[in-house]
Amino acid sequence: MTDTRTLLEWSAKYHANTYGRAPICLVRGAGMRVWDSDGKEYLDFTAGLAVVALGHCHPRVTGAIQEAAGTLLHTSNLFHTAPQIHLAKLLVEHSFADRVFFCNSGAEANEAALKLARKYAKERFASDRYEVIATRDSFHGRTLATVTATGQEKYQHGFEPLMPGFKHVPYNDLRAMERAIDSRTAAILVEPIQGEGGVNVPDDDYLPGLRKLCDESGALLILDEVQTGMGRTGRLWAYEHAGVEPDIMTIAKALANGVPIGAMLAKDAVAGALTPGTHATTFGGTPFVTSVAIATLTTLLEEKLPERAARMGRRLMERLREMKTAHAIIKDVRGRGLLIGVELAKPVGPIVAGCRDAGLLVLSAGDQVLRLAPPLIVDDASCDRALATIDTVLRAPA
Ligand SMILES: *Cc1c(COP(=O)(O)O)cnc(C)c1O
Numbered sequence: 001m002t003d004t005r006t007l008l009e010w011s012a013k014y015h016a017n018t019y020g021r022a023p024i025c026l027v028r029g030a031g032m033r034v035w036d037s038d039g040k041e042y043l044d045f046t047a048g049l050a051v052v053a054l055g056h057c058h059p060r061v062t063g064a065i066q067e068a069a070g071t072l073l074h075t076s077n078l079f080h081t082a083p084q085i086h087l088a089k090l091l092v093e094h095s096f097a098d099r100v101f102f103c104n105s106g107a108e109a110n111e112a113a114l115k116l117a118r119k120y121a122k123e124r125f126a127s128d129r130y131e132v133i134a135t136r137d138s139f140h141g142r143t144l145a146t147v148t149a150t151g152q153e154k155y156q157h158g159f160e161p162l163m164p165g166f167k168h169v170p171y172n173d174l175r176a177m178e179r180a181i182d183s184r185t186a187a188i189l190v191e192p193i194q195g196e197g198g199v200n201v202p203d204d205d206y207l208p209g210l211r212k213l214c215d216e217s218g219a220l221l222i223l224d225e226v227q228t229g230m231g232r233t234g235r236l237w238a239y240e241h242a243g244v245e246p247d248i249m250t251i252a253k254a255l256a257n258g259v260p261i262g263a264m265l266a267k268d269a270v271a272g273a274l275t276p277g278t279h280a281t282t283f284g285g286t287p288f289v290t291s292v293a294i295a296t297l298t299t300l301l302e303e304k305l306p307e308r309a310a311r312m313g314r315r316l317m318e319r320l321r322e323m324k325t326a327h328a329i330i331k332d333v334r335g336r337g338l339l340i341g342v343e344l345a346k347p348v349g350p351i352v353a354g355c356r357d358a359g360l361l362v363l364s365a366g367d368q369v370l371r372l373a374p375p376l377i378v379d380d381a382s383c384d385r386a387l388a389t390i391d392t393v394l395r396a397p398a
Pocket of ligand 1: 141191253
């Protein structure tokens with residue numbers, strides 16, 4: 001076995017230097033916990049960036065992986081496969097959508113949505129109707145189109161020229177959106193709650209307001225639920241809180257509990273703009289990954305994990321708000337379900353590192369927001385332990 005120090009040296013030497021990784025090497029996971037190469041145990045409140053909703057190595061997921069691996073891994077999309085069809089049907093039955101396109105990541109799902117919106121608007125309205133209005137502090141991915149849609153310069157710097165056809169307005173500002181929409185607007189693209197941008201929860205009238213603006217102008221409403229989807233916010237899809245439906249939705253992170261997958265869901269009238277040959281991917285929706293996604297989604301629904309996320313999230317947020325009185329450094333606690341942001345009055349980096357040293361993995365969202373996104377299976381004892389650790393680390397002199 002290669003020792004940890006050597007592994008980290010090789011990482012520094014052989015990887016493209018794109019990540020500021022924590023100086024640990026994880027080797028194993030089970031449920032809420034992971035272990036590093038020195039045998040140290042961590043309570044995982046990151047869920048692999050809101051991916052491992054059922055926890056690590058859930059038996060039903062592992063079982064689906066083993067079965068698919070011995071049956072049929074890949075066929076390309078030149079042929080039908082039953083798991084892909086069953087998953088599309090399942091997603092349609094449990095959402096606003098009529099049709100599903102499978103791909104491999106969140107960015108790819110958003111690429112598909114952007115391409116669909118352009119094609120639909122050009123065919124339905126006019127050839128110069130292709131603009132997409134996104135919001136500041138958003139995050140939509142790292143490909144050139146999705147990084148252009150992302151309303152944060154730090155992700156765009158150095159990669160110019162960016163894609164033409166994108167505008168940005170402040171999030172949670174209906175007036176600004178109304179002013180930005182014109183006869184060239186093909187779509188509005190927003191996250192129901194901004195994840196990477198700081199766990200920003202909009203006012204209750206924001207999504208209904210966007211829906212109304214879209215209905216009046218003919219623009220499509222695209223919701224990026226890559227992070228908020230699959231029960232994370234306490235409903236299967238975050239748009240359900242708002243009582244309105246999008247025209248297009250993108251999902252990815254938790255869909256197959258860690259096996260890479262993305263999907264774009266759309267209403268029939270919109271999806272029709274994509275005809276054979278207009279969009280494709282080699283790997284999208286393999287029988288392997290779609291089997292795993294079926295196991296993930298059915299388990300999530302059977303075990304009522306969205307409801308659990310709502311309950312545990314309320315509890316966590318209540319306790320975090322109580323901690324505000326003891327910790328002047330906590331400026332705000334916000335979120336929905338198990339997507340929680342704790343805004344601090346100082347940089348969050350040392351807090352994340354302090355928690356890790358104390359055996360708790362947490363996320364940041366921007367420079368000053370501590371983000372909690374545990375697996376949806378999280379129990380009371382794990383919440384208590386995480387809160388106690390955060391309390392201790394916040395108490396420690398910086
Ligand atoms: C993570 C994320 C993406 C990008 O997903 P990738 O799989 O990393 O391409 C897009 N949108 C949102 C809201 C995300 O949180």
